[in-house]
Structure formats: structure tokens, C-alpha cells
Amino acid sequence: GGSSSALRVAIERVEHAGTLFLAAAGNDGLNNDELPSYPANYPMENIISVASTTQNGDLSLFSCYGKKSVDLAAPGSDIYSTIPNGKYASLSGTSMATPHVAGVAAMVWMMRPEFSMVQVKEILLRSTVPEKALENAVVTGGRLNARRALALAAIYPAPRPPIHAPSHLTFVDTNPAVGRIGGDAVITTPEDQSDVEHYSLHFLSSAGVLMERIGRANVSNQPSIQLTLANLTIPRFAKKIAAVAVNSSGRMPAETAAVLDIEDYGVPQDGPGAVAFKGDADVRGGVVSGEVRLRRAGNEATVSHYNIYWQKGWQKNLLGSVPAIGFLATRCTGDCAVLNTTREDGVQRYHREAYGNNELAVITFSGPAKVKITKFLTESYYDYLEIAGNRVSGTDVELPKVVEVPAGEQTITWLSDHSEGEGGWTFELWQEGEQASFSLPGVQADGTSKVEVVAAYGKTELWQAAQSCQVSDFDLKTMPPSEAFLPSSVDFPDEHVDQGMVSGTMTLHLPKVENVKSVVTSYVVYFADLHGNRLGKEWHLPIEGGRPTLELRLDAVALPMGAQWIMVSGENSAGRGPPLRSKLVDIVRSRPVHANFSGDEDPVELQIEGRVMITPAQNPTNVIAYSIYLAKDAQKRTLLGRVAASGSKAVTFKLHAAYKAGQHLLVVSSYSDLDMEEGVVIPVEDFVEAYNDGYSWYDWGGYGSHAAAGAGRPSRPQNRSRPSAPRASPGSPGGSQQGPRRLREFWLEPKRSINDFQLLWSDEALGSLPVLTSGRLPRETGRPAIFCMLIIHGFLRKTAGDASGPLFRPQFVPPSVEQRQGIAETLADALPGVEHGQVKLSLGRASRSVTPADSADLVIDFEILPPRKATAESIQLFFDRVEAKLILLSQGGVAASRLASSLVSRRISMGEPQQVAPPSGPSGHGHARLLSEQPENVATPSSDAQKVQLPVLAGVFGLVALMAAGSESGFR
Numbered sequence: 001g002g003s004s005s006a007l008r009v010a011i012e013r014v015e016h017a018g019t020l021f022l023a024a025a026g027n028d029g030l031n032n033d034e035l036p037s038y039p040a041n042y043p044m045e046n047i048i049s050v051a052s053t054t055q056n057g058d059l060s061l062f063s064c065y066g067k068k069s070v071d072l073a074a075p076g077s078d079i080y081s082t083i084p085n086g087k088y089a090s091l092s093g094t095s096m097a098t099p100h101v102a103g104v105a106a107m108v109w110m111m112r113p114e115f116s117m118v119q120v121k122e123i124l125l126r127s128t129v130p131e132k133a134l135e136n137a138v139v140t141g142g143r144l145n146a147r148r149a150l151a152l153a154a155i156y157p158a159p160r161p162p163i164h165a166p167s168h169l170t171f172v173d174t175n176p177a178v179g180r181i182g183g184d185a186v187i188t189t190p191e192d193q194s195d196v197e198h199y200s201l202h203f204l205s206s207a208g209v210l211m212e213r214i215g216r217a218n219v220s221n222q223p224s225i226q227l228t229l230a231n232l233t234i235p236r237f238a239k240k241i242a243a244v245a246v247n248s249s250g251r252m253p254a255e256t257a258a259v260l261d262i263e264d265y266g267v268p269q270d271g272p273g274a275v276a277f278k279g280d281a282d283v284r285g286g287v288v289s290g291e292v293r294l295r296r297a298g299n300e301a302t303v304s305h306y307n308i309y310w311q312k313g314w315q316k317n318l319l320g321s322v323p324a325i326g327f328l329a330t331r332c333t334g335d336c337a338v339l340n341t342t343r344e345d346g347v348q349r350y351h352r353e354a355y356g357n358n359e360l361a362v363i364t365f366s367g368p369a370k371v372k373i374t375k376f377l378t379e380s381y382y383d384y385l386e387i388a389g390n391r392v393s394g395t396d397v398e399l400p401k402v403v404e405v406p407a408g409e410q411t412i413t414w415l416s417d418h419s420e421g422e423g424g425w426t427f428e429l430w431q432e433g434e435q436a437s438f439s440l441p442g443v444q445a446d447g448t449s450k451v452e453v454v455a456a457y458g459k460t461e462l463w464q465a466a467q468s469c470q471v472s473d474f475d476l477k478t479m480p481p482s483e484a485f486l487p488s489s490v491d492f493p494d495e496h497v498d499q500g501m502v503s504g505t506m507t508l509h510l511p512k513v514e515n516v517k518s519v520v521t522s523y524v525v526y527f528a529d530l531h532g533n534r535l536g537k538e539w540h541l542p543i544e545g546g547r548p549t550l551e552l553r554l555d556a557v558a559l560p561m562g563a564q565w566i567m568v569s570g571e572n573s574a575g576r577g578p579p580l581r582s583k584l585v586d587i588v589r590s591r592p593v594h595a596n597f598s599g600d601e602d603p604v605e606l607q608i609e610g611r612v613m614i615t616p617a618q619n620p621t622n623v624i625a626y627s628i629y630l631a632k633d634a635q636k637r638t639l640l641g642r643v644a645a646s647g648s649k650a651v652t653f654k655l656h657a658a659y660k661a662g663q664h665l666l667v668v669s670s671y672s673d674l675d676m677e678e679g680v681v682i683p684v685e686d687f688v689e690a691y692n693d694g695y696s697w698y699d700w701g702g703y704g705s706h707a708a709a710g711a712g713r714p715s716r717p718q719n720r721s722r723p724s725a726p727r728a729s730p731g732s733p734g735g736s737q738q739g740p741r742r743l744r745e746f747w748l749e750p751k752r753s754i755n756d757f758q759l760l761w762s763d764e765a766l767g768s769l770p771v772l773t774s775g776r777l778p779r780e781t782g783r784p785a786i787f788c789m790l791i792i793h794g795f796l797r798k799t800a801g802d803a804s805g806p807l808f809r810p811q812f813v814p815p816s817v818e819q820r821q822g823i824a825e826t827l828a829d830a831l832p833g834v835e836h837g838q839v840k841l842s843l844g845r846a847s848r849s850v851t852p853a854d855s856a857d858l859v860i861d862f863e864i865l866p867p868r869k870a871t872a873e874s875i876q877l878f879f880d881r882v883e884a885k886l887i888l889l890s891q892g893g894v895a896a897s898r899l900a901s902s903l904v905s906r907r908i909s910m911g912e913p914q915q916v917a918p919p920s921g922p923s924g925h926g927h928a929r930l931l932s933e934q935p936e937n938v939a940t941p942s943s944d945a946q947k948v949q950l951p952v953l954a955g956v957f958g959l960v961a962l963m964a965a966g967s968e969s970g971f972r
Helices: 005-016 094-111 117-126 146-155 707-711 817-830 872-890 893-902 944-968
Strands: 021-024 047-053 072-075 079-083 087-091 168-171 180-188 198-205 210-218 224-233 238-247 258-261 275-280 287-295 305-312 315-323 331-334 340-344 347-353 360-377 384-387 390-393 401-415 424-431 435-444 450-457 467-470 489-491 501-509 522-528 534-542 549-558 565-572 575-583 592-597 607-617 625-632 635-644 651-658 664-670 680-682 757-762 785-797 839-847 855-864 908-910 914-916
Touching (some): 005 210, 072 094, 079 094, 094 117, 094 146, 117 146, 168 238, 168 258, 180 198, 180 238, 198 224, 210 224, 275 450, 275 467, 287 450, 305 435, 315 435, 360 384, 360 635, 384 424, 501 522, 522 575, 534 549, 592 664, 592 680, 607 625, 625 651, 635 651, 635 664, 785 817, 785 872, 817 839, 817 855, 817 893, 893 908
Parallel strands (some): 021 047, 047 072
Antiparallel strands (some): 079 087, 180 224, 198 210, 198 238, 238 258, 275 287, 305 315, 305 450, 331 360, 340 347, 347 424, 360 401, 360 424, 384 390, 450 467, 501 549, 522 534, 522 565, 565 575, 607 651, 625 664, 757 839, 785 908, 785 914, 839 855
């Protein structure tokens, strides 16, 4: 596999802890000396790289090798082993060979537990059995042998580490950087150092394991030795520093080390944001209590807590502290100038309209958080947003899409490639934890009292970045209610769909403080403009009993011009207190003005395909998308998808879906909180093509001699309905058909074993290709790819409730989205260097080529996309490796059996792959090596008809031959 800095560091750390790391050499059949495979090729001393051998001791065909980089070989072909769900199977791979080496290493260590990691590795490598076939394939030229290893371990001399340990260790950190240490460490040596050669300084984990060495000092005649540590990063799990004695035979165990706790002297690099006192909740004059709110530092990486001080005059007293949570405010790197960023009420909104080429912006922040995408339209696969590891790309994203982001440092990455730009996207980000609060106890106050907040790390405070706020004393006898007695929040979901009108129930959530009823007689509610100036009438809500909420019902109230806020104030006999502002949201609902359907383009019965053109709502404010449903009697039945709204511009939605008689399309406006119930109803007529020649190929679209066949499928009858039954013609024994006569060609004659096809899904890029293709049909996508076909025998089951009999054609349940994703990921895992996102399942069909009437084969055309940001040479190398593996799978045997097992299937068939390179020119997503000639099954067309028909004929040839072979022999 590829290199990973995190994995490399982890292996280095376990090396310092004395742990052996066994690594599989890889299954690509390549020379690791020339093309490294990781982690096997990392240069650490604790790694043993393992190749695979057959039962005869030869190197397995799939195994990677390397005279300089692979240490030894072990049995790895046809190993009977456990698989999930408590089962067993014969598997092959270097990952089957490596456990043999790990087992022998454990036996050696169990026999001689005093051995070091280096000694165990040396025993394993020195005890191999030489094999002629391995002398140029692995370092030792041999394969693992347990008996020889144990025999060698029995006569190996025992290590004799020192027995005299250092007596004491001191260290004071002087490095101001948080998470790093520096300074002088002093080791007090033992009186007898006769068996000691040097002293080693290590980090010690919380589990008591020695981690990487951070210093070394040779023995001297002095009673102490000083080591200078310079700018060392403290590992995540390191809690202490330990000094141990070492000689050539080994080092003393951690239990005998001189140890001290790590005390990191660090200076905070960032202070708190704004600090505010939310009002005095104590009704007595001269005494203050209540809530202090503070905005956390933009980056709490160097902050462990915030100290809260009470300042009265010149005197400061520490009241308590608020812990840091690792908060990180949003920060953008890269092409941030192209993003439109706004912030309101703690919510950040990012928008990119009509994006360009080669854009890259990375937004870094901390979770937990929530991201809501309200608009999205990009080029599939190549242009994407990646939110905390969740990649979003394409034109069919269901909106609004909400991504829950876990705790910890997270990123949102926007990337576009060098080809085409499309509509753009919009998302909103809510971060948790930005605000912190501290409960101020009852303290004595006067007119000069303040609360001061300072960031700290350990014992070090950053006073130059401290923030403070004035504290006002509230006296019930003479003053109106303070801010502490305002409602904690106000909810008002507008129920009126017209602009400028509101209706609904406004709910005031009362504060959780004592004496609310004795302090507040009523709350005043009114609308205000942007500056807080009252507009129109106001409402008074008296306090009632012990209820936690108050409600105000508004019915069809016209909003005053310029209204922006809902204002709420508490009042008593002394007057009206400060107001609470709550954003006024005038919810407007507006259905699309018009929508129409282009007409069904799918000849399969009970399936519709086409485009829905949507004229936007008369008031498109807050419309984030338009949802398209299958409906009956204006009642929603099935959501087909959503298309992002584009303001006042018309939008188009491509659909291809199953359909039931009597249904129609319903297009509604979609808002962030709901889809409207009312919308535009579009009647749908299901177009079905039929050929009345006795073969009933209408449900997969056979080809005929009609001129329209050159466009990819025969022309439709003018009445757009299924043709009537044929009438016999006098003088013809079998009768003749009216209308276009279908071309009878023997290679297109439907065989009884494969005469029943059902389209399950298709890719829009297929254009007008027929349902029956071979997987070797390249599509003119303008990018290089490998095309192939996979058949999973007996995968599909008949739809429940289907009629049966010779006149009925059963329908089969398509695989779910999760199942299709699982198949794509399994294919990716079976191919060298292929990531999950590079396998695209383009076309899926059901084929009744199996005996049971209630099951069918799943036939999948798929393509392998090239890696991103790769040169033409590396893409060609990648394709050659993938194609070689696909050819191996197409030949059956162990590789195909293993893939079938991964797909939970007894039999699969794989077509032969075909590489396709894009035509030279400015278009395309990068250029791989262009094919020097056309593939044998693709002829250079002289007309549009040839362009479609010739590949189709070759494709049908390939599928018929492959399925016939699969039905006769199969791969078991």
C-alpha cells in the first residue's frame, strides 16, 4: 500500500517499546526493491517483511518480493483459515503468510521471554530453510521453519543487562511552547557502574512502557550526568520521563528506571474573546450573582483553562476556572477569497457560485458541529466538498443534506479540477462550545466591580490577552428587572406562507433563576427595526403561576415595514428592563410556477426516464430546492430526488425510475425545514416499445432495421403506446407484422437461457446504449478508464406478489444503494491500488440464466476511474496493474473464488477488461497513454448509425459468449 506518516510514527514508537512488527510484502506480484509497498518497506529495525510461498515452496505468483527489502517467506497459498460469521475458507495472500511468522515469533518469546526484539528477529531470519526459488526473492533466500527457530533459540546465549540502576532523575522544562519540552536533565548514577555502558533517557507511557529514546549519556566517574534536551515534542500518551542503565546485552526494565512526572511549562498563545455579565440575579443591593459568558479563544491548543477573577478596586480574587475543550474557530487556507462567507447568530454560511478550475480551499475547525448543505451542484467525482471525511459530489445530492461532525479537529475541503465548472454550493456550519459560562457566586459589589478572565496553561497565565466586563448591581426595591430575568429564548415558527404576514404561537422560555414572579410582573413583546427601534403595537404577557413558558398567539398579523427583530422586555413597578433580541423570520412558502416533463424515453414498461423542467416559485426566497415525487391523487408516494434551486432561474431534473400505472409527477418547493404539500402536478404517459415477432424483446430494447436505430434505439410509434397484436398476412405461413420489420441476425437471436432482461439502474452517461451490453463498450466520456463486466449468479430474488406463468415476465428486486456501494467497495478492495471512489457501477440488469424461477443473475457493467493528480505514465502503470488483475479474475480459479466469497456468492463470472484513453485535445481530465489503434470490438464509424450499432453487436457477442460459458462451467 501507500505510505502513511501516522503509521510510520506508530511503528517507530513500538520499536522503542521493544515490539516486533510483522508486515505482509504485498499481493501485486511486484519487486518491492523497485516499487516500495508499505508498511513492509519502512526501514525500521523491528519490521519483518514476509513473502508468500506455495505448497511446493515456490514463490506465490501474486506475492511481492525483494532481494533487499523482503526478509523471508512463509506459506500463503490456499491457507485454510477463519472468515466472518464463524466460517472457514481457503484463502491466499501475503497476509496469510505473515501470521505464520508471528506465531513462530510468539513461540520463541514464550520459550525465552528474556530475549529482546532484535534477538527474536535475528533467530527467525537465521533459522530459515534455503530454497532455490527464493534465493533472489528474499533477503534470507529461504522460508520460515519453526523447528529450526526453536532449536536455535534453545542454544542462544541469554542477555545480561545491567543490574545497577540510576538512583534519581531531575528535569525542569524551560521551553515556552505548549506540548514541547526543553532543558537540562540530571541523572544521579549508582555507586557501582561496572556493568553499565551508558544511560538512556526515554518518555514513559501511562501504561509504564518505555517509548522513544530522547537522550543518551556514556558512563563517567562523576556522581551525576547532565543531558540537555532541546525542543522535544511530548508524545500523546507520554506521562513521565525515565532513565535506564544499558549495556551491549540489553537494557534494564522500566520498573527499575529513575522516573519523574512531565510538567510542561507552556505559555498560552491565545486569549478569550468577549466577556459579558448576563445580569444580576440577586435582588439585594450590594450583592451580585449571575452568569458570566465568555467566548473561547480561537485556538485552545495552548490553553488548559480560563481563570475567573473578581476585581474590586485594586484587589483581585480568584473565583474559579472554566476548562478548555480544545475549541478551534473556523480558519480557511488556500483559495479562500473565492468563498462568500457570512456569520449571523453563531451560524457561519459559506457560498460558492459558478466556481472555476483548480480551486482548493480548506476550512479547519473543531467539532462537535453540524453542517447543513442547502445548495449543491458540481461535476461528479472530480469536484467535491469533503466534510469531516464525508465526500459530497455530483448533481443528485438530496437537499437539505445534514452532516453531523464529531468532536476533535475537523476539516471541510473544497476542490475543483481543471476541466469544467458548474453551479456551485451553499452550506451552513454550527459549532458547539464556542461560548462558555461561569456561575458567579454571591459576592460583595460596588460601582467599580469587574469580572476579569485570563487564559492559562498549567500555572502560566496570559495576562496581556485578558478580557473583563463591568458588573452592575440590581436592587429590586428601586430598579426594573435586570437582564438575568429575561427569557432564555424565544420561539416563533411563522405559519403564514405570505410575505409580510405572520401567524403562529410565540413561546417565551422563562429563565431558570429564583424569584422571577416577584421581580417581573409581565413581559412586553414588540417588533423592532434593525437598530432596535419599536415598530407598531406591543403585547403584554403577565407571569402566570409556576409555568416555565408563556405563549402569545398571533393570527394574520401584518409586519411593520422594516421589522427585523422580536424584542422582549421584563417590567415591574419600577419600569421596563433591557430587551432580549430574537431574530424575526418571515417564512414564505411558494410553489413552483410551472413544470413539465420531456416525455418518457425509456422503452421498458413501468419505467420512466426523461427531464423535468421547472419554472421557479414566484417568490423564491428561502427555497433551497425543488423536490420531485411520484404521486397519486396529488398525494406524495415516492421521492425521486431534489434539484437545487437557482433563485429566479429555471432548473432541470433528470429522472429514471420505476413507475406504477395511474401515478403522476408532483413538483414541490423544498425549504430547510420541510417540503411543501402543494405543488405542480405533471401527467405521465409510460412509453413502451414492442416487437411482435414472438420474442417479446420490448422490455430491453432490441435493435431493428428502422432508420432511427442509428440513434441508439428504434423509433417510437406515433401514438406512444404499445403496438397492437400483429395481423396475419395472406400467403405467409407465419403472417407478417405491420410497421417496421425487425432485422433478424443470428447473433441477436434471444437464447432461452438469457432471453429475459430487466433494467435495474443505469448511468446518465450511457446515453442511448441498449440495456444489453458487454462491459467492453467504451463510452465517450473524455477521460481514461477501464471497462469491464461482472455477473453475480443467483444474486437477485423475484419481487413478492409477482404473477407467474408463461405469459408473465417476473420482476426482480434491485440491489439497494447500500448493496451497490458494498459491491463497488469489494471490487475496489480486490484490485491493486484502487480506492473505493474509483469504481463506478454504470449499468445493472437482471438476467434469468439460472434454473430457479425465483432468482436471477445480477449483470453489472463497471468502470475503473484513474487516480487524481497523477501523471500519464503513472496512470498507465495503474491501469496495466488493474487490467492484469481483472484478466486473472476473468480466468476463474482462486482469485475469482475469493472475490465471490467476498460478495457472499458461490459463483461469479468476470468479462475481459478494456482500457480506453480519451482522444487527444484540450478536453478530458488528463491524458493517459493513447491507444495506438481501435479496440477490436469498436469500429471507426462512418455514420451515426455505425457508431452505435457496431459496438453494440460486438458487445452482444461478448455477453452471450461469456454468459454461455458461465452457465456451463462457472467459477466455484
